[in-house]
Amino acid sequence: MPHTASAGADTPSAEVVLAARLRSQLRGYLARGKEVAAANRLTIERYDLLLCLLAAPDGSRTLSVSEIGRSLHLQQTAVTELVNRAEAAGLVRRTRSATDRRVTLVVLEPTAEARARNVFEALRSERSSFLVATKELDVAHDLER
Numbered sequence: 001m002p003h004t005a006s007a008g009a010d011t012p013s014a015e016v017v018l019a020a021r022l023r024s025q026l027r028g029y030l031a032r033g034k035e036v037a038a039a040n041r042l043t044i045e046r047y048d049l050l051l052c053l054l055a056a057p058d059g060s061r062t063l064s065v066s067e068i069g070r071s072l073h074l075q076q077t078a079v080t081e082l083v084n085r086a087e088a089a090g091l092v093r094r095t096r097s098a099t100d101r102r103v104t105l106v107v108l109e110p111t112a113e114a115r116a117r118n119v120f121e122a123l124r125s126e127r128s129s130f131l132v133a134t135k136e137l138d139v140a141h142d143l144e145r
Helices: 014-039 044-054 066-071 075-086 112-121 124-143
Strands: 062-064 092-096 104-106
Touching: 014 044, 014 112, 014 124, 044 062, 044 066, 044 075, 044 092, 044 104, 044 112, 062 066, 066 075, 066 104, 075 092, 104 112, 112 124
Parallel strands: none
Antiparallel strands: 062 104, 092 104
8 A cells, every 4th residue: 555644744844854865865875885895895894993093183093992992982892803803904903002001002004094095085975965965954954943
């Protein structure tokens, strides 16, 4: 039986319509990210790790396990497993902090940086579309206030 609106149903607001479109674009962006990462011999989780390291605030391509966990919203055990797999694949290496030997640092390998940048560049148009949808949603929200 085809779907029909019930009598008196409200039409969705522009903000709701745009929020639905934004969520759809986000899901599309994430799906496309998996495809592009795989084409560059990366899982999406490893790409997330490499991108996190590329974004290290000091430009060192190095972060502590704790910093990675905060950035990726992962528990330390999950970060450790992710780093173990990435290290086994030759994407990163571990080192100890020179200032605090208790801290493990994760360093992006140069060959992995090139692969991460390939994925990043391939997703440029999807990021741009997502940003446009976000701005449209903000405008709709402001108009509906």
